[in-house]
Amino acid sequence: MTVTKSTPEGSQLISHLTAVSRGHVRLDHAPRLPLAPGHVRVRVAYVGICHSDTAMVREGQGPFPARLGHEVSGIISESEDPKLPQGTRVAAYISDGYATEVQVPSERIIPLHPGCSLADAALSEPLACAIGGVEMLDLAGTPHAVLVGAGFMGLLALRLMVCRGLPVTVVEPRKRTRDLAISWGAEAALAPEEIPESMLADNPLVVEATGSPGGLELATSLAGIAGTLGILGYHQSGRGLRTVDMEAWNYRALRVLSLHHRSTGDVMRWMDRAQRLSANRVVVPSELVDRHVPLSELPELFMNGEKRDTVKSLLDLTSGVPE
Ligand SMILES: [Zn+2]
Incomplete structure (x- = not known):
């Protein structure tokens, strides 16, 4: 991963996006903190770049500074929860996902069906929103x-x-x-x-x-x-x-x-359905992704906006490593 830097002592730094003010974001690099109780550590694979995030920065809808990113997939890298062991492929329902690594409360984790790709897992959150809307x-x-x-x-x-x-x-x-x-x-x-x-x-x-x-x-x-x-x-x-x-x-x-929803329990239930729909090739949102963005290019996308014809961009932290 090109953006994860090591300190001279060898302890890893975690890179993440910070929205600083209207129209401004930056990449920050912070030391890895010990795992908080009730949390698992997730090495982030993909984050769907959501129009609501880019518009929030463009429109200056603070409070700032803010962490963003709610369409997140990855692999558990540290866990004390026997039901969520290290190596589990997951989607996470969080709001600070534009990062190389995140700590996630266990109850905000959805383990993936073996047939669901990590790219589709990241898009299980927007698909969950569509599921909830259509259910109404x-x-x-x-x-x-x-x-x-x-x-x-x-x-x-x-x-x-x-x-x-x-x-x-x-x-x-x-x-x-x-x-x-x-x-x-x-x-x-x-x-x-x-x-x-x-x-x-x-x-x-x-x-x-x-x-x-x-x-x-x-x-x-x-x-x-x-x-x-x-x-x-x-x-x-x-x-x-x-x-x-x-x-x-x-x-x-x-x-x-x-057709919007704000109940965490509902959204997580529908995220689980979403990743099952993708695993079974019923709805495959990754087919709509037309741009993979490395973390280094994320600030520019936030500040200059998406091209008009882009359907969906995905922050890609896999560096081309196959799943
Ligand atoms: Zn979204």
């Missing part, structure tokens, strides 16, 4: 769905709805991700300007997964009378403030659902 939709009586926004989270939700046999029409401006949506099972994928008049205010279920004011407006315009508008997008820009067409929500008697 009353799909049994839903004839079809529209998904607005086929970024990483949108594509995961698409795949889960497709696995239920639901026909899903995707609306997405980027051609490359429209093509990905078709390859992941969408019935049709339209650019916003291709939406026919007949599709407006005519859909029983619309899932918004853009996190943008325009996406929310578009999703509203597509939901029919007594339809469900599910909000999976994480609305962070502009301090999260949005203007909604309340008359349309009222007149069309929309059921508006936030």
